Amino acid sequence: MRTQLHGPPGGTSPGIPLGERLAAMSVPCPMHPSVHRIEAAVIDWARRTGLDADPAAGVHLLAGRAFARHDTGTATLFACWLTWLSRLRREPSAFAGVLAVAGGGEPGPAPVERAFADLWRACAPGMSDKWRERFRAGLAAQRAALLGAGASSVSVEDYPARGRAGFGRYLFDLVEPCAGVEVPASVQESPRWRSVVEASGDVVTWCDDLATGGGYVAAASAFLHRETVPGTTTAPRTAPRTATGVTGETAPVAGAVPGTAVEWVVDRVVDRMEELWTAARTLPTLVERCNLGLAASREVIQVACAFLTIPRAYLEGLLESPRYRHLE
Amino acid sequence: MSTELLKRKLDHAFEHLDANGNGRVEREDLLGLGALIMVGFGESPTSAAGSKLVHGFESIWRALSADLGGDGEGAISPEEFRTGMSSVLSEDERFDTVFRPAAEAVAELCDTDGDGLVEPAEFRLLLSAFGTPHDDVDTAFDRLDRDRDRGVSVSELVEATRAYYTSADPGSTGDRLRGSL
Numbered sequence: 282m283r284t285q286l287h288g289p290p291g292g293t294s295p296g297i298p299l300g301e302r303l304a305a306m307s308v309p310c311p312m313h314p315s316v317h318r319i320e321a322a323v324i325d326w327a328r329r330t331g332l333d334a335d336p337a338a339g340v341h342l343l344a345g346r347a348f349a350r351h352d353t354g355t356a357t358l359f360a361c362w363l364t365w366l367s368r369l370r371r372e373p374s375a376f377a378g379v380l381a382v383a384g385g386g387e388p389g390p391a392p393v394e395r396a397f398a399d400l401w402r403a404c405a406p407g408m409s410d411k412w413r414e415r416f417r418a419g420l421a422a423q424r425a426a427l428l429g430a431g432a433s434s435v436s437v438e439d440y441p442a443r444g445r446a447g448f449g450r451y452l453f454d455l456v457e458p459c460a461g462v463e464v465p466a467s468v469q470e471s472p473r474w475r476s477v478v479e480a481s482g483d484v485v486t487w488c489d490d491l492a493t494g495g496g497y498v499a500a501a502s503a504f505l506h507r508e509t510v511p512g513t514t515t516a517p518r519t520a521p522r523t524a525t526g527v528t529g530e531t532a533p534v535a536g537a538v539p540g541t542a543v544e545w546v547v548d549r550v551v552d553r554m555e556e557l558w559t560a561a562r563t564l565p566t567l568v569e570r571c572n573l574g575l576a577a578s579r580e581v582i583q584v585a586c587a588f589l590t591i592p593r594a595y596l597e598g599l600l601e602s603p604r605y606r607h608l609e
Numbered sequence: 610m611s612t613e614l615l616k617r618k619l620d621h622a623f624e625h626l627d628a629n630g631n632g633r634v635e636r637e638d639l640l641g642l643g644a645l646i647m648v649g650f651g652e653s654p655t656s657a658a659g660s661k662l663v664h665g666f667e668s669i670w671r672a673l674s675a676d677l678g679g680d681g682e683g684a685i686s687p688e689e690f691r692t693g694m695s696s697v698l699s700e701d702e703r704f705d706t707v708f709r710p711a712a713e714a715v716a717e718l719c720d721t722d723g724d725g726l727v728e729p730a731e732f733r734l735l736l737s738a739f740g741t742p743h744d745d746v747d748t749a750f751d752r753l754d755r756d757r758d759r760g761v762s763v764s765e766l767v768e769a770t771r772a773y774y775t776s777a778d779p780g781s782t783g784d785r786l787r788g789s790l
Contacts, residue, residue, distance in 0.1 A: 305652075305653040306655050306656075308657050308659075308660040310654075310655055311660075350640055350663070423700060510763060558653065561647065561648070561651070561653075562648060562651035564648055564649075565645055565738065574628075574631075575740040578639075578645060579628055579641030579644065580641065582641065582644045583641055586648065589653045589654055589655070590653070590654045590655055592655075
């Protein structure tokens with residue numbers, strides 16, 4: 282197994298950062314050599330479309346890491362999408378207009394709609410109907426998740442799907458048009474491929490939850506509070522394994538058993554990375570069985586590599602962000 | 610000595626890189642090959658072994674491109690590939706600095722259980738990334754596994770890689786490393 286824990290046996294050492302617990306995330310991502318050009322291009326695009334681009338948000342850094350070996354245009358396009366996504370999350374009322382544009386309508390005056398129209402024109406025409414349908418479904422799912430009940434009311438069993446939708450699973454669909462590759466339907470619709478995409482999305486979402494203390498951490502906190510026998514410190518019977526290495530001091534979780542909730546989620550992240558890797562290593566066999574040919578196989582695997590890189594890239598971005606200094 | 614043999618081997622290697630058969634090899638071709646090997650062996654671009662492999666392939670491309678006077682963004686023809694590889698591999702020192710890190714990263718990746726030996730299944734997985742026909746793989750492995758212990762050491766695989774790209778001697782262990790010529 283390649284995603285083994287790096288913590289010491291017995292798990293007694295406190296405060297080990299998540300990246301060091303995972304062999305698959307142990308090496309820092311290389312940075313795109315033109316990251317400053319990417320940053321400048323994103324700021325320029327955001328101004329033109331009326332969005333605010335905050336360099337501190339670090340979208341250029343995330344894109345620069347996720348697409349470090351791609352051309353500057355690929356990383357810039359992804360960074361623009363991240364900027365737009367950040368704005369959309371703060372303006373859920375804009376979903377209706379954005380969905381209308383994605384369905385072929387004209388954008389209204391709102392910057393978030395005009396910016397989306399600009400990005401949609403850059404990406405959608407080169408993709409298939411199925412890709413566009415998948416993107417629109419992801420957008421609709423995010424709208425439902427963000428406008429629905431609060432995350433705290435979601436059970437730990439239901440949270441992964443809910444968290445994935447709320448984070449914006451279409452963000453991972455954008456890897457294809459940004460990289461200029463569409464994964465053939467025979468691969469895209471296979472359970473193995475979907476497992477890779479979903480696991481990558483889950484790890485990113487849960488890392489974000491670890492940073493904010495919301496989402497999965499909140500759901501786990503409620504769950505553990507229910508499950509723990511009053512007056513004891515017995516670990517919940519359904520926790521994946523005894524937590525190792527990450528302490529409650531490293532996260533801002535509020536609630537009855539914050540440290541345990543964080544440890545529980547960290548363990549789930551470790552498990553999910555293992556599942557990501559189990560699924561990923563079957564992809565070369567999958568593309569061979571789908572008779573893609575060598576050139577298409579290599580392109581598809583490059584897309585998969587983005588899914589394998591993004592969790593570490595996202596985690597590094599979180600650790601650099603002024604919002605999450607407490608994670609260091 | 611047969612320079613014709615070396616030319617055939619380099620042309621064969623070019624064909625493996627030129628996956629879409631357009632007669633040009635670009636940086637993406639080399640990185641795509643590296644990605645297919647890496648993912649097939651269960652590694653991540655952000656794991657230590659995966660990162661070493663990607664850096665190794667990137668270094669080879671930069672050296673090849675620089676020797677041909679390029680900026681790393683262009684494409685390489687079969688003739689330029691032969692010229693560049695001959696230049697990059699003409700001296701032991703350059704093999705060690707440019708080519709060996711990638712060759713070692715690949716060989717170490719193939720040794721999945723860390724026992725120092727690359728076994729037939731692992732070798733098959735490696736060569737499938739190059740697009741080598743399955744029928745050729747066993748022949749290539751038997752050629753490398755001279756003591757018939759169903760394993761090729763990591764160092765033997767690295768040396769076979771060097772021989773494939775540099776030796777003009779017919780019958781060297783590396784001749785069939787990428788399948789039939």
